[in-house]
Amino acid sequence: MKVRIPTPLRSYTAQVSVVEAEGATIAEVFAHLDAQFPGIRFRVVDEQDRIRQHMKVWINEDPVRDIAMAVAPTDEVTIMQALSGG
Amino acid sequence: MASNGNGPTLLIGTRKGLWQVRSNADRSNWTVDGPQYLGHIFSHVVQDPRDRRSILAAVSTGHLGPTMLRSEDGGQTWKEASAPPAFAKGDRLERSLTRAFWLTPGHPSEPGVWYVGGTPQALFRTEDGGDTWAPVTGWNDHPMWETWCEWPEQQTPDGSMLHSVTIDPRDPSHMYVGLSGGGVFETTDGTDWHPFNKNVSAAFFPGADPYPEYGQDPHCMRIHPANPDRLYQQNHCGIYRIDRPSDEWVRIGDNMPREVGDIGFPVELHPRDPDTVWVFPMDGTDVWPRTSPDGRPAVYKTSDAGETWTRQDNGLPERGWYTVKRQAMTTDANDPVGVYFGTTSGELWASTNEGEEWTCITQHLPEIFSVEVAEPA
Numbered sequence: 001m002k003v004r005i006p007t008p009l010r011s012y013t014a015q016v017s018v019v020e021a022e023g024a025t026i027a028e029v030f031a032h033l034d035a036q037f038p039g040i041r042f043r044v045v046d047e048q049d050r051i052r053q054h055m056k057v058w059i060n061e062d063p064v065r066d067i068a069m070a071v072a073p074t075d076e077v078t079i080m081q082a083l084s085g086g
Numbered sequence: 087m088a089s090n091g092n093g094p095t096l097l098i099g100t101r102k103g104l105w106q107v108r109s110n111a112d113r114s115n116w117t118v119d120g121p122q123y124l125g126h127i128f129s130h131v132v133q134d135p136r137d138r139r140s141i142l143a144a145v146s147t148g149h150l151g152p153t154m155l156r157s158e159d160g161g162q163t164w165k166e167a168s169a170p171p172a173f174a175k176g177d178r179l180e181r182s183l184t185r186a187f188w189l190t191p192g193h194p195s196e197p198g199v200w201y202v203g204g205t206p207q208a209l210f211r212t213e214d215g216g217d218t219w220a221p222v223t224g225w226n227d228h229p230m231w232e233t234w235c236e237w238p239e240q241q242t243p244d245g246s247m248l249h250s251v252t253i254d255p256r257d258p259s260h261m262y263v264g265l266s267g268g269g270v271f272e273t274t275d276g277t278d279w280h281p282f283n284k285n286v287s288a289a290f291f292p293g294a295d296p297y298p299e300y301g302q303d304p305h306c307m308r309i310h311p312a313n314p315d316r317l318y319q320q321n322h323c324g325i326y327r328i329d330r331p332s333d334e335w336v337r338i339g340d341n342m343p344r345e346v347g348d349i350g351f352p353v354e355l356h357p358r359d360p361d362t363v364w365v366f367p368m369d370g371t372d373v374w375p376r377t378s379p380d381g382r383p384a385v386y387k388t389s390d391a392g393e394t395w396t397r398q399d400n401g402l403p404e405r406g407w408y409t410v411k412r413q414a415m416t417t418d419a420n421d422p423v424g425v426y427f428g429t430t431s432g433e434l435w436a437s438t439n440e441g442e443e444w445t446c447i448t449q450h451l452p453e454i455f456s457v458e459v460a461e462p463a
Contacts, residue, residue, distance in 0.1 A: 008150055039166050043150040046182035047172040054149035081149035 001071065003033065004078040009044070012037040021077070026057060027067040029077055044079060056080040092462045094418045096426055096447075097141065097161065098434060099128030099456030104143065106161055106460075107447055113424055113438045116447045122164070123155075130413050132189040133460035134215075136197055141460065142216045144186035144202060152186045152204070156216045160463060169218035171202050171210035178227065179237065181206055188413070190251035193258030203248030207235040207265050224277035225263070234268050234281070234300055242266070249412065250307035254314050262317070264304035270319065271300075285334045287323035305351045306412040313360040316391075320353035320365055320412075327392050338392025342367065346379050346386070346397075352415035356423055356440075361391040364398075364417070364425055364441060366410040376409045383408070385425065387441050401444035402435070413456040428454030 003021045005013050013019055019036070023029035027049065034041035044055045049067055051057055057064040058078040059071050071077060093109030098120070105120030127146045134140040141161050146152040154167040173181045185205040192199025198215045201222070209222040221227075231237065235246065250264035260274050262282065272282040281300040288302045303322035310316045315330040325339030325348045339348025349370030356362035364387050368376045378384060383406040384399035408429035418424035425437045432451035437444050 008147060038168065039153065039170075042170060042172065043153065046151060047175050048177065048180045048182050049175070050182065052149070052151050083149065085148070 001029070001073050002076045003029065004076065006079055006081050008081055009040055009079065012040040012043075022073075024070060025067065026059070026064050026069050026071055026077070029071060030067065054082040054084075056082060094420070094424065094462065095161070095460040096416075096434065096436075097131040097133065097456070097458045097460055098428060098451065098454060099131040099143065099413070099458075100428075100432070100452040100454050101127055102452035104128045104131060104161075105448075105451060107434060113418075113420065113436070116436070118448045122161075128456060129185065129187050130189045130456045130458075132191065132458050134191050134200075135461070136191065136194055138461055138463045140215055142189050142200060144189055144204075146185055152183055154186060154202070154216055154219070158215075160460065167212075167217050167219065171204065171219040173208065173221055173226070177221075179232070181208065181226075183208065183210075184245060185247065186210075187247045188249040188251060190253065193253050193255070196258055199258075201251045201253075203251050203263060205245040205247045206237065207246050207248040207268060209248055209251065209263060222276070224273070224275075225271075225279060228277075228279050230279075234271065235265060236268070250304065252307055252309045252317070254309065255311055256314055262307060262309070264307045264319075266305060267301065267303040267322070269300040269302040270304050270307060282333065283335070285336070286319070286321060286326055287337070289323050306353050308353055308355050310355055310360040312358055316360050318353045318355065318363055318392075320350050322349070322370075324348045325350070325353065325365060325392065336392075338388070341388075341392060342386065342395050343397075346384075347371075350410075351376075351412040352410060352427070354415050354417050354425065357417060357419050359389070362387065362389045362440075363392065364415070366415055366427060368409060377407045381405045381407050385427070385437075385441050385444075398437070398441035399444070400442060401437075401446075407431075408433070411455055413458070414454050416457050416459050418459045419461055424459075426457050426459070428457040430454065 021032045030041045092111045093113045096107040098105040103121030103124040108117045129144045131143040141157040143155040153170040155164040188203040190201045209225045210219045212219045252262040254260035269283040271279045273279045283302045286302045307319045319326040324337045326335040328335045342348045354364045383402045386395045408431040410427045415427040422440045430453045433449045434447045
């Protein structure tokens, strides 16, 4: 499936904005992303498998609350960050 | 990256990136290089004094999780740690590290060992120069950890942090840490920790005892390399010294001028003289503006272990409204000693004669969190 990478994480993807990843759940997608782009997962998902407070993940137009959520190969995953202040 | 000469380099960690300020041999000329990693928060950037080549940087952004950068070439190129500091998955309290805050190189007998303290108030250790990190379970899982750290309260707006990881140069298993807030704690074996706050005020507590066993708010603590029985502490409630084996801190800040007081963040040591210390007092009245008292920036120096203090403001502005944070002041190893500080307003100040005169090296940087010296290799 396609995964949209926000600018703060593109240092991991050689500045590529949309990458391919596999997995039946968001957790598996992040595992595959981390295998391709080492270190990217921990910036978004903490050590207790929680999506970090100021990061957002979407499956198509649905927000992801739990990385156990299922995802299909035809879905599009979007990672976003919540910038605030200066 | 261009080198200016064989003087010290200042590693400037800011709210929006890393700068390196290089000097020639007599420290008369400074070259400002940067930014590297523009926009990233550099909480602390520290050279490994054991090889004078490796540098670690505790880094985050406002949204991404914390991580660690490593340089093996004096800060020219950087590589992210393959296993940054983190709690174990399935941690008993489901903790996650939100900030790596304070870096300390390990004992000289343990090359490759570093410690980092963070938010929440946990301690992590690497044995491979910062590539892979593991929790220090003797501290993080101590039976009193939740009590000492008031878990899960986050006491301050930026979150409580563990800082001032301090290693006895005679014994790598003899360590101290500081909790803001929570106090100072000591171990001699890495597992059996105990509070180490006797005679340190915690006047902000509502209880009747202003000197509780723990709960104090140390801001910065240093052990003297030439006399490891002596430690200094700049606390939320004063400046203190201790000479072991005594376990009672002495409030040497009582000898500061009353109109200045003895509140501040950093306390910095002379590398050879255990009696000489510098502090940067701040305003702890009213809502705690934490700028210099009366807006008149000054360093204060003692050369007699805190018996007397001398104001050092030659070259500093008559008025200035900034704060110097706990990692944002340091000294070099030269003779005379160089003293340096960075401000929340992005100014970097230097004195190459132990504080007698001050020169602004650069300004208009982002808010400075950390100033550390990298000595030439």
